[in-house]
Amino acid sequence: MLRAGCRAALPRRPPGSAPLSGAGGAPPGGTEAAAGLKRTPLDALHRSRGGRMVPFAGWSLPLHYGQGHLQSHLHTRRHCSLFDVSHMPQTRVYGRDRVRFMESLVVGDIAELKPGQGTLTLLTNERGGIVDDLIVTNTSEDHLYVVSNAGCADKDLAIMRGRAAELQATGSDIHLEVSDNALLALQGPSMARVLQAGLSDDLAKLSFMNSITTTVFGVPGCRVTRCGYTGEDGVEISVPAGQAVELAERLLHVPEVWPAGLAARDSLRLEAGLCLYGNDIDETTTPAEAGLLWTLGKRRRTAMDFPGAAIIMAQVKEKPKRKRVGLTSVGPPIRPHMVILGPKGTPVGTVTSGCPSPSLGKNIAMGYVEAAHSRAGTALAVEVRKKQHPAVVTKMPFVPTQYYMAK
Numbered sequence: 296m297l298r299a300g301c302r303a304a305l306p307r308r309p310p311g312s313a314p315l316s317g318a319g320g321a322p323p324g325g326t327e328a329a330a331g332l333k334r335t336p337l338d339a340l341h342r343s344r345g346g347r348m349v350p351f352a353g354w355s356l357p358l359h360y361g362q363g364h365l366q367s368h369l370h371t372r373r374h375c376s377l378f379d380v381s382h383m384p385q386t387r388v389y390g391r392d393r394v395r396f397m398e399s400l401v402v403g404d405i406a407e408l409k410p411g412q413g414t415l416t417l418l419t420n421e422r423g424g425i426v427d428d429l430i431v432t433n434t435s436e437d438h439l440y441v442v443s444n445a446g447c448a449d450k451d452l453a454i455m456r457g458r459a460a461e462l463q464a465t466g467s468d469i470h471l472e473v474s475d476n477a478l479l480a481l482q483g484p485s486m487a488r489v490l491q492a493g494l495s496d497d498l499a500k501l502s503f504m505n506s507i508t509t510t511v512f513g514v515p516g517c518r519v520t521r522c523g524y525t526g527e528d529g530v531e532i533s534v535p536a537g538q539a540v541e542l543a544e545r546l547l548h549v550p551e552v553w554p555a556g557l558a559a560r561d562s563l564r565l566e567a568g569l570c571l572y573g574n575d576i577d578e579t580t581t582p583a584e585a586g587l588l589w590t591l592g593k594r595r596r597t598a599m600d601f602p603g604a605a606i607i608m609a610q611v612k613e614k615p616k617r618k619r620v621g622l623t624s625v626g627p628p629i630r631p632h633m634v635i636l637g638p639k640g641t642p643v644g645t646v647t648s649g650c651p652s653p654s655l656g657k658n659i660a661m662g663y664v665e666a667a668h669s670r671a672g673t674a675l676a677v678e679v680r681k682k683q684h685p686a687v688v689t690k691m692p693f694v695p696t697q698y699y700m701a702k
Contacts (some may be wrong), residue, residue, distance in 0.1 A: 337477065346359075353382075358558050360556060372484075372694075376553050376554070378479070378560055379543075380480050381476075382445040389471075390468035401419070401429065402582065403592050411435045413505065415590060416590055418443075419602045419603045421602050423604075425582065427444055446573055476535055477533075483527050486530060487499070489546065489551070490519075494511060501519070501521045502700050503698040503699050504520075504521065504522055514535070514538045526564070526696040562653060565661070569692075570661075581603070582607055586619045617644065620662065621661050621689040622659070623687055624677060624684055625658065625685075627679040636676040637675060643665045643668045646661075647663065648661050672687065674686075674687055
């Protein structure tokens with residue numbers, strides 16, 4: 296039940312991307328080629344280890360491996376897992392006007408970032424909607440490092456290139472470079488011990504949302520960023536594509552490091568209360584509705600110089616009419632698109648993500664409800680197969696996060 300429920304909770308596809316397979320074995324190479332799916336540098340490694348490959352956001356990626364989703368999820372919480380997230384675009388922004396360029400697109404205070412420090416920020420449109428969520432790092436070198444979502448790759452790059460051209464036409468110094476590096480995420484409570492064995496740098500000095508460029512298990516030129524999508528202590532490692540398999544095999548040679556796929560990634564992030572673009576946030580939701588106002592820099596709020604600032608700041612003052620909330624329930628699993636009902640049985644919102652929690656042994660979900668019903672502890676219901684099942688608005692994260700802050 297847990298395995299089936301979490302598989303069903305995997306994201307619906309962004310417009311224009313291949314659907315995520317929900318049944319059957321790994322599609323043969325001919326089918327993938329016909330579908331135009333891209334493959335990461337670790338594709339052969341996934342297959343050799345029994346990865347069940349499925350289409351996701353235009354890529355062929357592993358859903359899970361032989362140990363199954365439930366075991367993989369719990370192993371990540373207790374030990375350490377390696378995820379291939381090479382489908383996520385990595386962009387470098389060069390030039391003396393790179394900070395001004397980035398701040399013309401996002402809500403965060405990029406200028407305040409110290410060398411090596413990063414932040415989660417939102418790319419917004421003039422209606423205040425969220426075009427994408429990004430991690431932007433002010434590297435210790437001469438550029439900004441931007442990681443975005445695979446389903447938003449084409450539109451993000453078009454927006455960035457268009458804005459760069461506008462500023463270049465007025466004499467600004469900006470240059471974009473799309474990286475072909477692979478991206479590996481090592482996540483779990485034993486991550487630091489596993490990775491430290493392959494680093495000369497002291498990982499204890501690297502705080503959450505900070506990064507360094509270093510050699511990892513003999514592979515030079517890797518960017519190690521202490522972040523991740525599971526709620527656990529973890530890193531994302533940007534590694535030259537030609538050496539990605541070498542690094543992955545070195546990490547997987549450690550017995551407690553298991554490979555993990557999309558299914559565990561989705562249930563782990565939901566337990567951590569983290570949004571999935573295309574499900575929980577999109578161009579029809581604003582930072583205020585999504586509970587992401589903390590991404591707005593103080594200086595940026597005052598200046599109101601980001602796309603959609605007037606609409607977003609009006610919601611800050613007047614409060615949004617709907618809010619993203621967490622839900623817990625017993626009974627049948629809660630799935631995306633299910634209707635959330637108020638005390639009188641009338642619709643008050645919609646589920647955007649949901650699955651049985653492997654860690655908690657009960658259903659968890661998030662969705663949007665009318666603001667009047669958003670307070671933690673509010674008793675609601677979710678309609679599952681035309682029957683009402685009790686649910687309670689619950690604070691997120693559902694499972695406490697373990698992000699590392701250096702002393």
